[in-house]
Amino acid sequence: MNSKNKRQIFILSISVVVLFALTLVAVGYLQSTEDYENMSPAEQEEYDFQTFKKSMSEIYHQDVDKSDYERIRAGTAEMELAYQSDMEKYGKISDETMVAYCDHIFVGRVVAHKGNYQAQKNEVQNPYNLFDVEIIELIKGPALENKIELKQIGGYYTEEYLVREIFREREVKLDSFEKYDDGYYGFMEPNDELIEVGEVYLFVTVSQLDGRCTIGVPDNRVHLENYDDKGSDAFDEVILYKKVVASGVKDFDRIRLSANEEIKK
The missing domain is CATH 2.40.50.120 (OB fold (Dihydrolipoamide Acetyltransferase, E2P))
Structure with missing residues (x-):
């Protein structure tokens, strides 16, 4: 999928700062790419969760646990697959995807x-x-x-x-x-x-x-x-x-x- 299509399918999410990845970076918590890549998979996983937990507290004023983190991450992956499938089939976001998102x-x-x-x-x-x-x-x-x-x-x-x-x-x-x-x-x-x-x-x-x-x-x-x-x-x-x-x-x-x-x- 080219960058233009990616922009089209994520524009709604970007406008309200709700995608999982954007939640992580919204308050600038992520370490440098080099530091992050030097972590073990388990350390990266824990770091991502703690970052998510902190940003959810400071931005959204919500307390979350690991199950919330996994649920939101899975939901984000589901959204990405739906958007990609829609673009490949129809060249735009489907009504079903819009309803599921809004x-x-x-x-x-x-x-x-x-x-x-x-x-x-x-x-x-x-x-x-x-x-x-x-x-x-x-x-x-x-x-x-x-x-x-x-x-x-x-x-x-x-x-x-x-x-x-x-x-x-x-x-x-x-x-x-x-x-x-x-x-x-x-x-x-x-x-x-x-x-x-x-x-x-x-x-x-x-x-x-x-x-x-x-x-x-x-x-x-x-x-x-x-x-x-x-x-x-x-x-x-x-x-x-x-x-x-x-x-x-x-x-x-x-x-x-x-x-x-x-x-x-």
Whole structure:
């Protein structure tokens, strides 16, 4: 699988910092490659577990044991196999894999745009936007409030943030970013754009550290045009996701966070 395809299949995971490997490196605990390679297999295994345990405590505020570590590691391997199989068969992530990965699927109306923000600690460096969304119909996941704050990864960098956070780590220049009235283009995919206030979408979301339901790429939502005149069952995408959820697709065993519940950092 080439690097472009790998980026496509892991982009959702990267956006919420939940893959097992990213959990290990998120707080910078891993030793140098040379030190690690000089360890015995048993020492590497124990080191990986202790790193996982420490990062879970400091980032996610969860206590874990060896069985949790093994479970999450196995779930990550299962995800990777599913993603690879999907790409080989269909050239994209299947609906079954999306359902198994996500936390919530719902139809919702965007009622307010709350602003464009720069990335915080333990988040992917893309900017993000916050929206108030009214839940019309919940298709998958634990109950949500009638109105939630949805987080869309992507938006516009400020020049100050680029200089302070991006340019110091990468050899890039300001003119390599596309300039708009709102700032410098910072979506995760070139064809992405902000969701629109007043419109209804089918959302496929994950929960992030801040407790918000989150979308990261265009595949995470479907615009349901003229929804009020049609209703949910007029849209093939809604019907399809309902069928997949009803079929009993098993969730991937990964780090799952709670929505609508602030998780203190």
